[in-house]
Each structure stands twice: as structure tokens, then as C-alpha cells.
Amino acid sequence: MLLILVYMQEQKVALVTGSSSGIGFETDLLLARTGFYTYASMRNLEKSKNIVEIANRENLPLQIVQLDVNDDESIKKAVDKIVREKERIDVLVNNAGYGLFGSVEDLTIDEIKAQFETNFFGIVRVTQRILPIMRMRNNGGAIVNISSVGGQMGVPFLSAYNSTKFAVEGLSESMAYELEPFGIKVIIIEPGFIRTNIINSSILGKKALDPNSPYFSFTQKLADHFNSMVNNTSTSTPPEEVAKIILSSITSEKPKLRYTVGNDASAAIQAKRDMTDAEFMEMIKKQFQ
Numbered sequence: 001m002l003l004i005l006v007y008m009q010e011q012k013v014a015l016v017t018g019s020s021s022g023i024g025f026e027t028d029l030l031l032a033r034t035g036f037y038t039y040a041s042m043r044n045l046e047k048s049k050n051i052v053e054i055a056n057r058e059n060l061p062l063q064i065v066q067l068d069v070n071d072d073e074s075i076k077k078a079v080d081k082i083v084r085e086k087e088r089i090d091v092l093v094n095n096a097g098y099g100l101f102g103s104v105e106d107l108t109i110d111e112i113k114a115q116f117e118t119n120f121f122g123i124v125r126v127t128q129r130i131l132p133i134m135r136m137r138n139n140g141g142a143i144v145n146i147s148s149v150g151g152q153m154g155v156p157f158l159s160a161y162n163s164t165k166f167a168v169e170g171l172s173e174s175m176a177y178e179l180e181p182f183g184i185k186v187i188i189i190e191p192g193f194i195r196t197n198i199i200n201s202s203i204l205g206k207k208a209l210d211p212n213s214p215y216f217s218f219t220q221k222l223a224d225h226f227n228s229m230v231n232n233t234s235t236s237t238p239p240e241e242v243a244k245i246i247l248s249s250i251t252s253e254k255p256k257l258r259y260t261v262g263n264d265a266s267a268a269i270q271a272k273r274d275m276t277d278a279e280f281m282e283m284i285k286k287q288f289q
């Protein structure tokens, strides 16, 4: 009985956003399988059937909670529920996000703002809500922000997406200093092409879809290129690999600030470091010819 009580007291609690598919889905399962009490959050609970079935079958410590990172009230409700039930949050994985394709000229301000609302402000909102809880127990914790290799370099027709991920990198670097005195680790994950639903859930700007746009054919070509890179098993990495890196980073005594996932991501980041801007741009252009 005492052992059970100790286990219950010590069991760490994780919250993951964007759990309906891909990286979030796999991270939830891996964390729960490793013993974290995992709140798999998603904005649309109708998408929970699959993960609930697996969790029930394997008897995992996993619970679904509704959370839309664009909606303050839903974040508050989700976090209040976790605090009521568990009185702690040890790990937050800010994963929810989507892509927006289109040239700067073709994208509307509203489309770009919506992209920032989810990919950047969504992280800020959830983080602000959980930090007082993480600090309260004086027991450290970890915040994992899912950036992208696109948080280190811009590519054509993904300027809005790249900008959100650059912003996530800056936010995370600053947070790392602020939270260090409280023992809270900030970890940036930079995946390359990962085989998930990301292309289906990405949006092409409305004007970018207009065949009269001067950018139309190039935008289509780039979107097709990304589609084949993500869905081709020889050029992309399965989401389980991202989950493994997240788990190893949060369980490490001294995690690094940044982790890249996928050979494509490591090679691109290394090339960006080693090459001049002009050389790097030539290399990127060749990939899309």
C-alpha cells in the first residue's frame, strides 16, 4: 500500500499539445509507456478514438483532455483539470502546429497572423498557464518546444511557417535563461521531414491557389516537393524517432538546449553553419529546380 502511495506521489505528469496525430500522438504513447501520467491534449476530441484504444489495450496511464492552443478558456480548463487531479505538471510538450504555404506577396496578413496564433502564441499561452504550477513544487520540470529545421533556415514559400519557428527558437532561448534558476529545462526539438499528417493539415494561402498568381507554379512545385519528401520512407523519419529524442532529452540530467531529428535536419543545419549564405542559397535553389 505504502509503495503504491509513493509511486502515485512520484509519478511524473506530462501534458502534450496536438496529440491527435503524428509527433504528439507518438510522444504521448511513449511517455505513458515509460510511466509518465500523460495528458494527451487535442482540440477535437472526436480524433481521440485511436489513442484511447491503444491506451486501454495496453492499460497505459494516459488520459485525453480537450485543449485548443488558440483558445485561452480551453487551456485554462485543461490545466485546471490536471491540477485538480494530479497537483503537478512536470513536462510540457508544445507540439501543436501546422504549415502555411505561399509567397509573402500571396499570403494575407490574416493567414500569417493565424499561423503565428497557433505555432507561436499557442506555445506562449500554454507555457504561461503551466509555469506557475511547475514552479510551485520547486522540483524542476521540462518544457519541450517543437520547432523545426525550418527554425534555423528560411526556404521559399514557407516564409510564414519559417518565421513562426524562428520565433519559437528565440522564445525558447530566452526562456532557458529565465527558468534555469527554478531548475526548469527548456528543450528545442528541430525535426527534419517527419512522416506525419503535416502536409494534409497544412494550408495553401488562398491567393497562392490562384493560377493567375505569378508564383503559382513555383508554389505548387514546392508544396509537391515537401509532400514527396515527407511521405517517402527514404527521405523522412518516422514520428516515433522524434518521440524517442523527446523522452531521452527530458530524462537526461543535463539535456542540451537543441536536438535535431533526422539525418536531413542534421545535414542541413551543418551546411548552413559551414557555408556562406550565397553557397547555402545556391544549394537550396538546386533542390527545388
Ligand SMILES: NC(=O)c1ccc[n+]([C@@H]2O[C@H](COP(=O)([O-])OP(=O)(O)OC[C@H]3O[C@@H](n4cnc5c(N)ncnc54)[C@H](OP(=O)(O)O)[C@@H]3O)[C@@H](O)[C@H]2O)c1
Pocket: 017, 018, 019, 020, 021, 022, 023, 024, 042, 043, 044, 047, 067, 068, 069, 070, 095, 096, 097, 098, 099, 118, 122, 146, 147, 148, 149, 190, 191, 192, 193, 194, 195, 196, 197, 198, 199, 201, 230, 239
Ligand atoms: N512533420 C514534419 O515534417 C515536421 C517537421 C518539423 C517540425 N514539425 C512540427 O511538429 C509539430 C507536430 O506536427 P506533425 O508533423 O506531428 O503534424 P500533424 O500530424 O499534422 O500534427 C499536428 C497536430 O497539431 C494539432 N493542432 C493544430 N492546430 C492546433 C490548435 N489550434 N490547438 C491544438 N492542436 C492543434 C493538430 O490537431 P488537428 O488534428 O485537430 O488538426 C495535430 O494534432 C508541429 O509543430 C510541426 O510544425 C513537423
